[in-house]
Amino acid sequence: MTTRIIALTILGLVMGFIILMASVSFFVRDPLPIVGPNQTLLLHTTELTPQIRTSVTIDGGYRVDVTVEHSEAQDPQIVLRPVGGEAIILDTGTDSGGAWSGSGQMTRPGRWELILSDGAEREIMPFIVRE
Known part of the structure; x- marks a missing residue:
């Protein structure tokens, strides 16, 4: 049971990091040349x-x-x-x-x-x- 909790926690952190990196394009609307x-x-x-x-x-x-x-x-x-x-x-x-x-x-x-x-x-x- 504790192994599953640790695995789900790591999965949640990795998915959160991926979502954060993917969302950067929504914040940078008009980059400088x-x-x-x-x-x-x-x-x-x-x-x-x-x-x-x-x-x-x-x-x-x-x-x-x-x-x-x-x-x-x-x-x-x-x-x-x-x-x-x-x-x-x-x-x-x-x-x-x-x-x-x-x-x-x-x-x-x-x-x-x-x-x-x-x-x-x-x-x-x-x-x-x-x-």
Whole structure:
């Protein structure tokens, strides 16, 4: 009888652990995008209209190139910063199609925010830079 109780207890603990691990996907609804060296991350606004398309490219030395494609009626302000930190300085310019581009040096891996402002509207797009 005691052997069955021990076996049922172990079975209950194992099943509880499996159910806990399976339920993690229900808690993580919108994971942050992850980008690493020599990769490009594509981001699109959901709160700003018309939609602004952004690409963030990081090279092997963590130098970042940001390209922002927007409509002619928009004049977005762009800030790139680590979460809880100061914004990095971006060398900016526009190409012949009117797309905004900037480049700068990232200071560390971890959580970053690309903040786009167009007038009174503002959207924060978080992402993770991995090593």
